Amino acid sequence: MPVTALLAGLLFAASAHTAQGTDLRGGRFSDLTSLIDASSKSVSKQEQQAAVLRREVAAATQGAASGSSTVAAEKARGDQWLGSAGLVAVRGPGLTVSLDDAPPRKPGEAPASDNPDDLVVHQQDVQSVLNALWSGGAEAMTLMGERIVSTSAVRCVGNTLLVQGRLIGPPFVIKAIGDAAGMRAALQVEPGVALFQHYVDDYGLRFDLVTERQLHLPAYDGTLDLPTTTGSG
Numbered sequence: 001m002p003v004t005a006l007l008a009g010l011l012f013a014a015s016a017h018t019a020q021g022t023d024l025r026g027g028r029f030s031d032l033t034s035l036i037d038a039s040s041k042s043v044s045k046q047e048q049q050a051a052v053l054r055r056e057v058a059a060a061t062q063g064a065a066s067g068s069s070t071v072a073a074e075k076a077r078g079d080q081w082l083g084s085a086g087l088v089a090v091r092g093p094g095l096t097v098s099l100d101d102a103p104p105r106k107p108g109e110a111p112a113s114d115n116p117d118d119l120v121v122h123q124q125d126v127q128s129v130l131n132a133l134w135s136g137g138a139e140a141m142t143l144m145g146e147r148i149v150s151t152s153a154v155r156c157v158g159n160t161l162l163v164q165g166r167l168i169g170p171p172f173v174i175k176a177i178g179d180a181a182g183m184r185a186a187l188q189v190e191p192g193v194a195l196f197q198h199y200v201d202d203y204g205l206r207f208d209l210v211t212e213r214q215l216h217l218p219a220y221d222g223t224l225d226l227p228t229t230t231g232s233g
Helices: 002-019 031-065 069-079 122-135 180-189 191-203
Strands: 090-098 140-143 154-157 160-163 166-168 172-177 206-217
Touching: 002 140, 031 069, 031 154, 069 206, 090 122, 122 154, 122 172, 122 191, 140 206, 154 191, 172 206, 180 206
Parallel strands: none
Antiparallel strands: 090 172, 090 206, 140 172, 154 160, 160 166
């Protein structure tokens, strides 16, 4: 026992000397926001570079196709899948869905809930809407202007979301082209959406649904690699 106590004392003393009154683990998390911002800027720069390269490849491909019937045939075969992959802009009728946090209370007014998590939109809320729209017949979709494709991932980062390298905050706006009636019906039976509606009723979160006569959704211009990490929120 005396030896154990002595060793423990030495460890505490070493930790106190090293920390100098600071949190030894704090550095792991204090710079998370700045790291995400830096990564987002890096992704944006790389996307711009990738867009330039894609235009160069498209021009080279078109030039090769104009001089070779074989290349032209293969290009035509590939082009017929661009729409299904989300690589072309589309227009059509559909829905706009908006999810937002509960509004802030007036000074001196008690919050709607003691748990802050009850008052904000989470990753699973947005994902439930996306899943319902797909199952309801959505042909194309965007989240905050970002085209959603089969490899897209929505990740939770604190009280914000990370979508294809872009950090976004509420209100989260989803636009979907497709049969409006079918997508509305799918939203009504999706359990995750039903749960979110309870929070709308109980805590004042927002869920707005608008039928659109005409939407214009941009083409997806990011990487088609399958994400290997997931988040939660």
